[in-house]
Amino acid sequence: MMNQIKRLRDHGVLVTPQRIAIAEYILKTKAHPHADAVWVHVRRRHPTISRATVYNTLNLFVEKGLVKAQPITGGAVIFDPNVRRHHHFIDEKSGIIYDLPWEAVKVTAERGLSGFEVREYQVVLRGRRRRR
Amino acid sequence: MMNQIKRLRDHGVLVTPQRIAIAEYILKTKAHPHADAVWVHVRRRHPTISRATVYNTLNLFVEKGLVKAQPITGGAVIFDPNVRRHHHFIDEKSGIIYDLPWEAVKVTAERGLSGFEVREYQVVLRGRRRRR
DNA sequence: TCTAACCTTAGATATATTCTAAATGCATGA
DNA sequence: TCATGCATTTAGAATATATCTAAGGTTAGA
Incomplete structure (x- = not known):
């Protein structure tokens, strides 16, 4: 608990009971929850917390x-008429999504994938499109 | 237009005017639209088309x-407390998301990325988690 | 042409998120 | 310690995206 408070302060977050409750859950879970799932979880011990607080807090985090x-x-x-294998680049300023040819990057399995049967994969890149 | 009709039939899709209108747009665009954006677009020439038809049709496609x-x-x-670089594997049966260590795969730029300033990237893999 | 199967429609419902305005709480300076 | 001002929280409405429902309309094949 004290660890979480220090961690919040170290990140410039003003500490409140609601934020501690949310941090207790979201900073430890491996469940990759949606915001609403965090709300449902946190309400178990903090029944009056509002949806808006959970969304605001997660966005702040x-x-x-x-x-x-x-x-x-x-x-x-989003729907993409390109059904061949390809990758995606997302321009963070405009939100525009560009298709990248499959040959643009090479992906190699290295280790730790033995438990996973991979059917498909893609690389998602984010950054800025350069003006030409 | 005839091309689209043939293309739909070849994919086992029963052809209707609504489906042609949607195909005309979605099979050619590079805009990566959401379903609602397709609806707005298609309504310009097909004003009575319903939202449900657009969603049903896109899912069918x-x-x-x-x-x-x-x-x-x-x-x-979804929110992930793992803020170090890592990749994701999604089990298609359960929907469970697994974090994969950064070292699990190696990604190498090959060609055609000169117009893109990459700030971050990740590999998203889909398939089945093997039982152990 | 007839008909069974399939498709479309408007509107309601579901899910995920953000906004609004009022009430409350927190941290700092006196 | 206390007042002050700014940040946070709240309930509920609003927005965005997606799906469901039931009635009516259309399609392809016999």
């Missing part, structure tokens, strides 16, 4: 580098 | 291999 938001499953999807 | 759904931007996100 992302901003402060305590957690990372990953848009890799769930609801929102 | 995915099932038939005409397009691919990519959950790489937008609304729904």
Whole structure:
């Protein structure tokens, strides 16, 4: 508990009971939960916490580098008519998604993948498109 | 237009005017639109088309291999307390997301990336977790 | 042409997230 | 310690994305 408080302070986060409760869960879990799942979990011991607080807090934690938001499953999807294997580059300023040819990067399995039967994979790159 | 009709039939899709209109747009665009954006676009020339038809049709096109759904931007996100560089493996049966160590795969730029300033990247793998 | 199977529609529902405005809480300076 | 000002929390509404429902319409093949 004290560790979490120090950790929040070290990241420039003003400490409140709600934020401690959220940190206790999200900084330790391996479950990769959605924000609403965090809300459901935290309410077990903190029944009056509001949805907005959980969303605000998680976004704050992302901003402060305590957690990372990953848009890799769930609801929102985009549709791509390119059904051949390819990778994606996302321009962080504009949000524009570029298809990269499969040959643009080479991916090699190194170690620790024996427990996983890989059916497909892609590299998702983020950064800035250079003006030409 | 005839090309699209043939293409739909070849993929086992029953052809309707609505599906042609959606195919005309989604099979050619490079914009990586969300389903609702497709709806807005298609309504310009097909004002009575319903949202459900667009969503149903896009899901059908995915099932038939005409397009691919990519959950790489937008609304729904999961939160990961692992803020070091790492990759992700998604078990397609259970939906469980596993963190893979950065060293599990090696990624090498090959060609065609000169226009892109890459700030970060990750490999997203999908398949089945083997039981041990 | 007939018909069984399939498709489309409007609107409701579900899910994930953000916004709003009012109330409350926290940290700092006197 | 206490007042002050700014940040945080709250409930509920709003927005965005996706799916479901049930009634009616369309398609392809016999």
